[in-house]
Amino acid sequence: xxxxxxxxxxxxxxxxxxGVRVALMFGLGxxxxxxxxxxxxxxGARVTPPGEVIGALTGAGDEFTATVVESRYPRTVLGIMAGxxxxxxxxxxxxxxxxxxxxxxxxxxxxxxxAAVVTVTAVVGxxxxxxxxxxxxxxxxxxxxxxxxxxTRGGEGGMVRLILAGAVISAVLNAYVQAVAxxxxxxxxxxxxxVVGSLAGRGFDVFWAALPVILAGLLIALCVMGGLNGLxxxxxxxxxxxxxxxxxxxxxxxxxxxxxxxxxxAVGPIAFVGLAVPHIVRAMVGVDxxxxxxxALVVGPTLLLVADVVGRTLLxxxxxxxxxxxxxxxxxxxxxxxRRMRSTA
Amino acid sequence: MSDDASASVLAARSLTLGYGSxxxxxxxxxxxxxxxxxxxxxxxxxxxxxxxxAFGRVNRPMxxxxxxxxxxxxxxxxKAVARELALLPQSPVVPEGVTVRSLVERGRFAHxxxxxxxxxxxxxxxxxxxxxTGTTDLAEVPVASLSGGQRQRAWVAMVLAQDTGVLLLxxxxxxxDIAHQYDLLxxxxxxHRGGRTVVAVxxxxxxxxxxxxRLVMMDGGRVVADGTPQEVVTSELVGDVFGLACDVVPxxxxxxxxxxxxxxxxxx
Amino acid sequence: xxxxxTLPSRSRSAPPAPETEHxxxxxxxxxxxxxxxxxxIRRRSLVVGVLIAVVVLVCAAATLTLGNLGVPLSQxxxxxxxxxxxxxxxxxxxxxxxxxxxxxxxGAALGIAGALFQxxxxxPLGSPDVIGLAAGAGSGAAVAALLLPGVLPVPVGAxxxxxxxxxxxxxxxxxxxxxxxxxxxxxIGVAAMAQAFxxxxxxxxxxxxxxxxxxxxxxxxxxxxxxHAAVIWGALAxxxxxxxxxxxxxxxxxMGDEISxxxxxxxxxxxxxxxxxxxxxxxxxxxVAGPIAFVALTAPQIARxxxxxxxxxxxxxxxxxxxLLVCADLVVQQxxxxxxxxxxxxxxxxxxxxxxxxxxxxxxxxxx
Numbered sequence: 001x002x003x004x005x006x007x008x009x010x011x012x013x014x015x016x017x018x019g020v021r022v023a024l025m026f027g028l029g030x031x032x033x034x035x036x037x038x039x040x041x042x043x044g045a046r047v048t049p050p051g052e053v054i055g056a057l058t059g060a061g062d063e064f065t066a067t068v069v070e071s072r073y074p075r076t077v078l079g080i081m082a083g084x085x086x087x088x089x090x091x092x093x094x095x096x097x098x099x100x101x102x103x104x105x106x107x108x109x110x111x112x113x114x115a116a117v118v119t120v121t122a123v124v125g126x127x128x129x130x131x132x133x134x135x136x137x138x139x140x141x142x143x144x145x146x147x148x149x150x151x152t153r154g155g156e157g158g159m160v161r162l163i164l165a166g167a168v169i170s171a172v173l174n175a176y177v178q179a180v181a182x183x184x185x186x187x188x189x190x191x192x193x194x195v196v197g198s199l200a201g202r203g204f205d206v207f208w209a210a211l212p213v214i215l216a217g218l219l220i221a222l223c224v225m226g227g228l229n230g231l232x233x234x235x236x237x238x239x240x241x242x243x244x245x246x247x248x249x250x251x252x253x254x255x256x257x258x259x260x261x262x263x264x265x266a267v268g269p270i271a272f273v274g275l276a277v278p279h280i281v282r283a284m285v286g287v288d289x290x291x292x293x294x295x296a297l298v299v300g301p302t303l304l305l306v307a308d309v310v311g312r313t314l315l316x317x318x319x320x321x322x323x324x325x326x327x328x329x330x331x332x333x334x335x336x337x338x339r340r341m342r343s344t345a
Numbered sequence: 346m347s348d349d350a351s352a353s354v355l356a357a358r359s360l361t362l363g364y365g366s367x368x369x370x371x372x373x374x375x376x377x378x379x380x381x382x383x384x385x386x387x388x389x390x391x392x393x394x395x396x397x398x399a400f401g402r403v404n405r406p407m408x409x410x411x412x413x414x415x416x417x418x419x420x421x422x423x424k425a426v427a428r429e430l431a432l433l434p435q436s437p438v439v440p441e442g443v444t445v446r447s448l449v450e451r452g453r454f455a456h457x458x459x460x461x462x463x464x465x466x467x468x469x470x471x472x473x474x475x476x477x478t479g480t481t482d483l484a485e486v487p488v489a490s491l492s493g494g495q496r497q498r499a500w501v502a503m504v505l506a507q508d509t510g511v512l513l514l515x516x517x518x519x520x521x522d523i524a525h526q527y528d529l530l531x532x533x534x535x536x537h538r539g540g541r542t543v544v545a546v547x548x549x550x551x552x553x554x555x556x557x558x559r560l561v562m563m564d565g566g567r568v569v570a571d572g573t574p575q576e577v578v579t580s581e582l583v584g585d586v587f588g589l590a591c592d593v594v595p596x597x598x599x600x601x602x603x604x605x606x607x608x609x610x611x612x613x
Numbered sequence: 614x615x616x617x618x619t620l621p622s623r624s625r626s627a628p629p630a631p632e633t634e635h636x637x638x639x640x641x642x643x644x645x646x647x648x649x650x651x652x653x654i655r656r657r658s659l660v661v662g663v664l665i666a667v668v669v670l671v672c673a674a675a676t677l678t679l680g681n682l683g684v685p686l687s688q689x690x691x692x693x694x695x696x697x698x699x700x701x702x703x704x705x706x707x708x709x710x711x712x713x714x715x716x717x718x719x720g721a722a723l724g725i726a727g728a729l730f731q732x733x734x735x736x737p738l739g740s741p742d743v744i745g746l747a748a749g750a751g752s753g754a755a756v757a758a759l760l761l762p763g764v765l766p767v768p769v770g771a772x773x774x775x776x777x778x779x780x781x782x783x784x785x786x787x788x789x790x791x792x793x794x795x796x797x798x799x800x801i802g803v804a805a806m807a808q809a810f811x812x813x814x815x816x817x818x819x820x821x822x823x824x825x826x827x828x829x830x831x832x833x834x835x836x837x838x839x840x841h842a843a844v845i846w847g848a849l850a851x852x853x854x855x856x857x858x859x860x861x862x863x864x865x866x867x868m869g870d871e872i873s874x875x876x877x878x879x880x881x882x883x884x885x886x887x888x889x890x891x892x893x894x895x896x897x898x899x900x901v902a903g904p905i906a907f908v909a910l911t912a913p914q915i916a917r918x919x920x921x922x923x924x925x926x927x928x929x930x931x932x933x934x935x936x937l938l939v940c941a942d943l944v945v946q947q948x949x950x951x952x953x954x955x956x957x958x959x960x961x962x963x964x965x966x967x968x969x970x971x972x973x974x975x976x977x978x979x980x981x
Binding site for chain 3: 326
């Protein structure tokens, strides 16, 4: 009863499915994620039978298989991390802006990472993929922070300013990126390989570099997710319900920026995971953010890993980058969903 | 044209209207005679605004017809219709930076051709519209910066500039204070006396009864009563249609019916 | 607010002053030709239009005369009339002349396209690029560069790509081009696919090919000839009658479907026609210059502010679009840092500045 009265206006009440169903779905989601992880270790230029993979995992298999499977560890771990981070960032952005089309790229994170990548290559010459991560990470965080500071300057700004600030920073940085990339061949190379978005060719060092940023974002996200339910009713209603809108909005945006920056720096800009996962999750569990967040953390990685596996196997031996796959899977789903939109003007 | 046809300006013929596949108005037949001030009343969701919009050809009928001067609205060019009939919808969008005069000028669109977009008639109609609504002094003020009452007058001025014989008004007094409400209704009454046919949707039964020459009461997408205010505003009908137990007494000033609700708002 | 101040009593107000009758309101002139033609023209719009035209001419003269190959200003009149030195005539007729004419045409087309699109979608940040046109053109160009090098010219590929993208968007809305909200969502999806594909192609191509494709993808006016000029000006000329017809209806359409219908505008068909014209003009611009960023977005907004009429102005939008692109191209050709870069990078920077200006306006609004 006490919990009922603390959040009387939660919009989730009416649409929230029963506890058993939620638990069952979460179990299914986790199982799907486990299957995706296994698939990611099995599939590649050569298919390693699941039995051998498990043997290699438990240290019982032969050395060659162990090496092959181990070579798939980093991209699998990166896929889990980036998928979870992008999905959570998208959930936060859509919740805070109350715009179902918001995605983590809105704050200029992608453009900031790209600008850093071309700058570093232009200054120090060609770098490895890991090298671009170390550049992209601060670039993305700085661009996001700049958009946030500019967009919220002078107090209660509302979302229009924030989105404009993100657009300003993206436009200016993109012009810079194109100008540098087209004048410096090395920068052009590192840019074009990075911007397509891929899990391939990255080691554990990339994972360790991005992890602290993403963990920080996750922590903040967990703190604010309860308040997002109040915010969903609008600022005024949220204030009257006792939600600290400044903290929930500010914290949520900082978390989204950190999560998106970490993921984008590690694997490049990946379309649609941040946009689509919140919609899938809402269809599963309704609009309560305390349920959306854990589900996003499971659905996001599953989606990204499956997309990566598809990209690895579709055009074998050529590999299709995961960013291309997510776009070509996500977009048709979006196009299909439009037909269900109400036909109001 | 026969007397019969000219007497009926607007007519609904077994008109069924709705959004998507659900009908909101079911097979309504209604004739609006020339020179009438008809007010449509009814509870929320009874289909009165939907019916009015169909008269203004903003809603396409699911079945049935709307006739304007004996001709099906759908067979006529929208610009030609706009010279005979004007609709003031609820809460229209105010374009950014538009002054009152420029808004009222837009009412003249239907009278223009590609090459002839200015005539002395335009100036006369615009001047009259501004004058009648008391917005002449506001002509150069941006509409967006006006108060609610002033803004509604600017919209009315635009519709008047259209210079049509028929005026359709969809809850024109919503959001106005009571003085502004009566001011606007008196303006419509004067326009009616000047020869225009007026059809309005109103919520307030006392206002409806006071200004209308004819009241149409709707419920559940159908016309349930049609006649003079005295015939329509009765305690039985108000109890049936609105679910409000009440007495009806004559207005001490005008003699038109006034609804006095009972303390216990329960009825059948 | 007191009632007296808001509603001057009608009973006391004098009848309309006779001397104001039959005369257009302040600041408006009427262009007359006998009894058949009477078009009101706002004085301010006329002045602004003439000023922009003068500035465009100055920039055009600068484009033709500055730099190593520039035709000396004193020679310009004689070269323009077919005299002067052979080198100068070559520069004018083969190098800078067509490029300038293309820039004016593309800028005007983008300005009109943006004005139409923003007006009917009532979205000040809209342009046909929002519904996937530029991204589609990019992927079409990428296909031409990757799969059919030499067979399919890149501009034709871009045109096909743009057409395909818009077709896909129109199909997937289920309501064609009529419904702006759906169009924009569908545009996001189609643009994402197209862009991912383009990025993929840029990543797998050899560096030289990738560079030339990337240059095209930014929108460039380098080495444009009279054929390009004919395409864009042909598209403008063909769309002129429709634009003249649409100018009035789209202004009323900004007040919403109900009002515009009641004033005599068929709202839905007006919107479809406006979006269609917008797409056609942008597609023509894309096919001759590649996807040039932000001109379609900024030009109508600047035109709206300059005209002060609170409505879209197709003529001024075209003029501002032309001015923006000619200036940007002048920068690319003459400023040392920008030299050799595609003009689209400069317009992207200009777009950033414009958005920044909007942001500052939002700040002011908040602080007042």
